[in-house]
Amino acid sequence: MEVMKSLFRNNIRQYGMILALVLIAVLFQILSNGILLKPLNVTNIIQQYGFILVLAIGMVLVIITGHIDLSVGSVAAFVGAVSAIMMVNYHMPYYLAIVLSLLLGALVGAWQGFWIAYMKIPSFIVTLAGMLLFRGLTMVILDGKSIAPFPKMFQKMSSGFLPDIDGGASIHILTLIVGVFLSIVTVIQELRNRRTQLKYEFEVLPVPLFIAKLIAIVAVINIFTYVLAKYRGIPFILIILFVLVIVYSFVMKKTVMGRHTYALGGNQKAAKLSGVKTERVTFWVFVNMGALAALSGLIYAARLNAATPKAGVNFELDAIAACFIGGASASGGIGTVMGAIIGGLVMAVMNNGMSLIGLGIDWQQGIKGLVLLLAVGFDIYNKNKTA
Secondary structure: OHHHHHHHHHOHHHHHHHHHHHHHHHHHHHHOOOOOOOHHHHHHHHHHHHHHHHHHHHHHHHHHOOOOOOOHHHHHHHHHHHHHHHHHHOOOOHHHHHHHHHHHHHHHHHHHHHHHHOOOOOHHHHHHHHHHHHHHHHHHHHOOOOEOOOOHHHHHHHHOEOOOOOOOOOOOHHHHHHHHHHHHHHHHHHHHHHHHHHHOOOOOOOHHHHHHHHHHHHHHHHHHHHHHHOOOOOEHHHHHHHHHHHHHHHHHHHOHHHHHHHHHHHOHHHHHHOOOOHHHHHHHHHHHHHHHHHHHHHHHHHHHOOEOOOOOOOHHHHHHHHHHHOOOOOOOOOOOHHHHHHHHHHHHHHHHHHHHOOOOHHHHHHHHHHHHHHHHHHHHHHHHHHO
């Protein structure tokens, strides 16, 4: 029992957010008369909010280092506009335009990272300036008009689906196979992690609870893939998100760069004295944020099938909220990629659910603000309790 209490206490934000996500989904499933979790609507949630989840992955790294980035929405709009000019006006191949757009985003991140890391200007000021600058540039290069349509292959980035092995089946067979494969990989990874924890005498769940945890994880994976299979299968945006989560989770947990990022956010002076090149870490975190903002802008433009001057408005607020709701600390040093994704899903389900039951945008904004305040308040309460 003591082991259970200790594990829950150490992972209270992670477990709390997962529980909150489940409860919110159940609540809106009831209030929407079963519409929320229908296969078509689940796919819509993934496609409509995928670009915010991409931003949240980059934003959580920025927040872990103790900084903030207010410019990501404007950068996303700017890169989307430039990509439209390349593909629509100059008929550049979509794959080349994507690569150049990501490089442009990285350059924007490098520009902002230079002022923050090396010139020591607060990130709030630099990225606020960036928000205004790149919003203005977007309006200038678009001349206040939308540019459309994008090439069909580019649109599939946001609206396409993984093709099935049997095109005539009523259910997407390949999606079900992917679900089984992911279940097997997850179980193997969990067993390996448990063996490692036991080897170093860490606290682990009792065997019955560990088995129950494995059963729950496998059930969630297969139910989710079954729901997707009932519509058109796995959207390409979900594959992009899956790859990003795996790569960034590995970087933050298993690499020197990840450890240095947490060290910088935890205590910058101590990190510097320990040999961490704090300026370089900060610089590359913002380069990464710029590249992911560019990817988010491309996904959004592909979904709209147009580059518009108003694209990216409030993206930064949703991304920041996703990180804080998912367990990142406002003072830096704490946060996970998976937590940011869970926080983003909480926001996405809330937005979609409130729209389904007919709540106006005014109520939606107010409720989201209240949820964000409660999440940060919960973090401060836990810190004071353990201090």
